Amino acid sequence: MRLSKVKYWLWLTVGRNLSAMKLFSVIEYFGTPENAWLASEDDFASVNLLTEQDRSLFMDKSFGKAETVEAICAQKGIEILTFGDAKYPDRLRNIPAPPLVLYIRGTLPAIDDIPAVAVVGTRKASPYGIGVTNKICYELAKLGMTVISGLADGIDGAAHSAALKAGGLTLGVIGCGADVVYPAKNEWLYKELAEKGAIISEYPPGTPPEGMNFPVRNRIMSGLALGVLVVEAPRRSGALITASCALEQNRDVFAIPGPLGAINSEGCNELIRDGAGLVTCAQDLVSEYASRYRHRLSLTKQTRDVNVSSKREISAQEPPNGSAARTVFDTAGNADGRENPPINANPLGKINKKDFTEEQWAIIVTMEKGARQVDQIIAECAMPVKNVLSNLTLLEVKGVVRQLAGKFFELA
Numbered sequence: 001m002r003l004s005k006v007k008y009w010l011w012l013t014v015g016r017n018l019s020a021m022k023l024f025s026v027i028e029y030f031g032t033p034e035n036a037w038l039a040s041e042d043d044f045a046s047v048n049l050l051t052e053q054d055r056s057l058f059m060d061k062s063f064g065k066a067e068t069v070e071a072i073c074a075q076k077g078i079e080i081l082t083f084g085d086a087k088y089p090d091r092l093r094n095i096p097a098p099p100l101v102l103y104i105r106g107t108l109p110a111i112d113d114i115p116a117v118a119v120v121g122t123r124k125a126s127p128y129g130i131g132v133t134n135k136i137c138y139e140l141a142k143l144g145m146t147v148i149s150g151l152a153d154g155i156d157g158a159a160h161s162a163a164l165k166a167g168g169l170t171l172g173v174i175g176c177g178a179d180v181v182y183p184a185k186n187e188w189l190y191k192e193l194a195e196k197g198a199i200i201s202e203y204p205p206g207t208p209p210e211g212m213n214f215p216v217r218n219r220i221m222s223g224l225a226l227g228v229l230v231v232e233a234p235r236r237s238g239a240l241i242t243a244s245c246a247l248e249q250n251r252d253v254f255a256i257p258g259p260l261g262a263i264n265s266e267g268c269n270e271l272i273r274d275g276a277g278l279v280t281c282a283q284d285l286v287s288e289y290a291s292r293y294r295h296r297l298s299l300t301k302q303t304r305d306v307n308v309s310s311k312r313e314i315s316a317q318e319p320p321n322g323s324a325a326r327t328v329f330d331t332a333g334n335a336d337g338r339e340n341p342p343i344n345a346n347p348l349g350k351i352n353k354k355d356f357t358e359e360q361w362a363i364i365v366t367m368e369k370g371a372r373q374v375d376q377i378i379a380e381c382a383m384p385v386k387n388v389l390s391n392l393t394l395l396e397v398k399g400v401v402r403q404l405a406g407k408f409f410e411l412a
Helices: 001-012 020-030 033-038 054-057 062-075 127-142 155-165 186-194 213-224 239-248 263-271 281-288 328-333 360-367 373-379 385-397
Strands: 078-082 101-106 116-120 145-151 171-173 197-199 227-230 250-256 399-402 407-412
Touching: 001 020, 001 033, 001 062, 001 078, 001 101, 001 360, 020 033, 054 062, 062 078, 078 250, 101 186, 116 127, 116 155, 116 213, 116 239, 116 328, 127 145, 127 155, 127 281, 145 155, 145 373, 155 171, 186 197, 197 213, 213 239, 213 385, 227 239, 227 263, 239 250, 239 263, 239 407, 250 407, 360 373, 360 399, 360 407, 373 385, 385 399
Parallel strands: 116 145, 116 227, 145 171, 171 197, 227 250
Antiparallel strands: 078 101, 101 197, 399 407
């Protein structure tokens, strides 16, 4: 019986090219994928966020794609974990737009019961960044902390390898199919994680590593963890998107300071300036959770008496005071406490159309009218979902747009 239930979840999620937010709205409305499968197009008309074109996609009731994915997973030893399974992590269940299906290679631990931190940073890490990551992640694993990262070059790879070297548990959340090794040079690391930890993806087997998938997967990394540690990140780094996700999910944010003037440390230093927990050794972070996980974490006698808990609280509702300019913390919510996202007041005259593609400019013009949710942008620009997501990511990295709570975006 379970296999038939899995097929309904796969029917709902595979091959529709719809955002996680839209798919979750279907489950919110119908309760189960079986109910959605039985529903008519008229029934789907009442589902929030769905366009007429979206609704028509659900009129294909065939299980062909679902059965193909199910067979591939069985052949390759990939576990399919659905939102309806009891084993599905509550930490993920309660984030905005949770993944409805997870594909897992390896063994996913009872993540709700263990202390875990997501360690993120730039792919173009400096020797300083790699060295610090190796040292701190080795210590974190030795002290009992599970290390989560994204199996990418740079900081991610160093975090995983250090945790493995320490004999600890590490999980990799990737932006491609769970059977796809990316980057290719990390094949040894991929195999180690599949054997000793787990590789996790919301994308079906065979999904290539498209750029738009990686910022989307960041919400899973932060969602599985108690907090996010940013090791080395430039001001426009994708690692800061993970920090933003953490804040939106009510997770802690920590950062490692770097040398003044070092481009790779600008993002981290600004996070600390605006209230992130300053980490100079593994104990700084572990002491934050030691009382809650006494049976899992073992602080050494050399633990410094650092009052990490006394750091300034940072949240979407109470941003740090005294900031000269809005930073990544503002992307998590509404600093002034307004119920709705603020309307952008920046005139387009401050940016040059020739610096952007036609699609990017269409998104910019749309947001001149005010903050927009992703699905509103898709509808108003009449643009494929993947194009909107990838362009929003590029515009965010360029500092042209910023993300607010509830997946709203506005011009920066």
